[in-house]
Amino acid sequence: MYKFDSLYLYKTIESTKVLGAGNRFAIWVQGCDKRCENCIVPDSWSKVSGGYELSIEALVQLVVNSTDITGVTI
Secondary structure (H helix, E strand, C coil), X not given: CCCCCEEEEEEEEEEXXXXXXXXXXXXXECCCCCCCCCCCCHHHCCCCCCCEEEEXXXXXXXXXXXXXXXXXXX
């Protein structure tokens, strides 16, 4: 069984109003295989560079401690 206690992230933004309804906490993971046409963050595609590891607990605390958000965009 796998144990997942961290994520490899590209970036987080504590407050944005352009990535969904209301004021959002945005999370981008590093190592995306989808390679969507017109992707807004193609720098996030690499699985070996450009990101950083963050524990799930630390990420949850970032979201919980953000003020005035109405949701999370991943």
